[in-house]
Amino acid sequence: MRVFKFGGASLKNANAIINMVSIVCSNKNEHPLIVVVSAMGKTTNALEIILQNALNGKDYMQDLNKLKNYHLETASDLENNDSSNITNLVNNLFQSFEIKLKELVNQYNGSVESYQFSYDQIVSYGELLSSNIVSEYMNLTGIKNSWLDAREIIVTDSTYTEGKVNWKKTNDRVKKQITKFNGIKITQGFIGADPYNNTTTLGREGSDFTGAIFANCLNAESLTIWKDVPGILNADPKIFHDAQLYDYLSYREAAEMTYYGASVIHPKTIKPLANKKIPLNVRSFERPGETGTLIGNEKSHKVFPAFITKNNQALVSFKVKDFSFIDENNLTTIFHTITNLNIKLNLMQNSATSFSICIDYKEYQVNRLIEQLSSEFKILFNKKLQLITVKNYTEESIERFKEEKILLEQRSRNNYRIVVGEDITF
Template identity: 50%
Template sequence: MKVFKFGGASIKSAEAIRNMASIVQENAQKELVVVVSAMGKTTNALESLLDKKRKGEDSELNELSKYHFNICDALFDNTEEITPKMNALLTELEDNLTQTSLPYDQHYDLVISYGELLSSLIVSEYLINKGLNVSLVDSRKYVITDDNYRNGYIDWDETALRIGKLRPQLEQGLILTQGFIGGTKDGHTTTLGREGSDYTAAIYSFCLDAESMTVWKDVPGILNADPKRIKEAELFHEIAYKEASEMTYYGASVIHPKTIKPLANKNIPLFVRSFDDPKSVGTIIHDCEVKHPTPSIIIKENQCLVSFNVLDYTFINEENLSLIFQELAGLDIKINIMQNSAISFSIVVDYREDKLEELIKVLKEHFEIKYNTGLELITIKNYRAETISQYRSGKNILLEQTSRNNYRALYVV
């Protein structure tokens, strides 16, 4: 049994969906779970609609609706069957947009989930139209999380129990479901973090003891750098689980950071392949040892440097650090890099204004807090001296670290 994941770029248009369907058809002779993201830039569009609605501004669904119906018109000779199903979802979305009394993160998950619900409906109907036996499964009822909205933590026992019950359906045909979204035990919609569809596919792979998992991308596999930023990016043919996990931790965007662990725990290989060239082998992430690995260049944008200075000229000690870490954990703020001096402790985090304001609010009576935004963090894994020189030159660097295998620098854009 295999799990395929198709991201937004692979189903952004009717032509893309036809290409995706041909890939699925070639593999449909075996038990297969297909996980899909929202189409194209739908998530961004829904975020904009949500923010406008909560500000009391006009938030019409016309453009979003038109985009999806245009795809349907291009895919189906007759849209009479899918149109009422689409309209039902869009009506639900319109109603849920008005739930502005909900806390922002809960409202976010409720609204943004409709990107995946719309895409999975269209793709499943098209695959059925192509003659495949498809069961459309609602991930909100199978991927069970806590109520940590926008970054739900998986209840693995309950999730494994529910997904395990899908085995009879798998024997009958293909299962298609949504990535990124989940639900609490009492039925509230949650999400797994931005770009979390990879993680969803890994969850299904783990719970169903998959033979392999494949992520279909608009790149030939995993490269040692973002090809949109670095033209000389090189393809990795194989990567060890540990190396891939570290790359995602440092910000490599090809795979969601939480994806590797459940696969590695069951030794399930992960393939990253191109949907534009499905015959190519791409990259395999598995249990292996790669000698003399090529340096990886990973750049994280929208970074924030936060510095905590003690108020009474005592030193930064374990008690100070404990207080800071406790609040960071409570706000679910992940540290990307940290550094301390005698009287100061600095961290680099992804910039979210609301969380930063809350952090400063609870710690300002203990520390003088300063911060810088609009920064980028570069990590060079398995660096070479010439690689560091190349990417260090001409940068206004605020923080810099070098360890045995990694070079990291934070700089002003």
């Protein structure tokens, strides 16, 4: 049994879906196959905008109709006048979507918790749409498959937008519902459900993690993630012109790269695979004949420096108002608030009189953080920043940053990290 995961770029239009299905067909052989799909193209971004406008009382119908037409055009191109089944599925899902959106707007109370709950109920429609379209297209072309609702398998707690997986219950459901099957199952990445059957999401870009969950619970032969890059590169080629491909990485090396922000794989993906020594392949859907990058249990070969960037960062610095030192009590107060707001720290650094953190910029979280701590600390705040990590750095590899305006710099035995303004290219 194997697990494939396809991202939004591999499903962005009818031609992309046809290519994706051809990859599935050429790899299915005699092995049962779970196919995990993301939302099509930039659908998740569009759904976020629609939700924000709806909750803020702004017009959202133009964006909603644009998104609906995008899916309907894809459906029409796939049907090729032979059927209207895909179109009917899309229309029905958007009808359900509009009803749910209006219901959530009426229930919305302006709190962070209310927004996060609404987010998961709405944004999940992206994966429901794409998985239904793919499954029905395969049926239409004579490729037997069954559609699987991931929300009936993956059980999480009620931490909306960052659902934490209940592994025991998820394993139990896998054993009851899908351990034994032949052929192909199409399911959704990114989503699950809490014990009250409310939809939850696993964190932005969490479809890779979904693939790892299924692979772990099914003791799969392998997980393959199909991307629009040739494999795992040591840098984003859009930013670094001299990016190189890794042919092999160990679980540990790959996990550390994802922790620091490497975007090819979701950070939670490696652990469920490493625990059962399940290989992870990262391959190109544009060049499916190439081997890409293999991630496994053996020690990495010689690893050249990796340049990892995280955009949309905020730098927040806390200073005690009475000019005393930052001590353990101050740090306890700060960390307690950070934990309660479910904020992930990407970097932290302290001096005698200040403590600084670099975090993903989410306006509602940053506003709450400043609001709750401003009575005790003087707080300095910058946004629209970029966090760059050079893993396994050499002096030569960090020379390229010497002309940048660096807001924060950190150097350890293996890693060099800086916070700078966005939109720099090397």
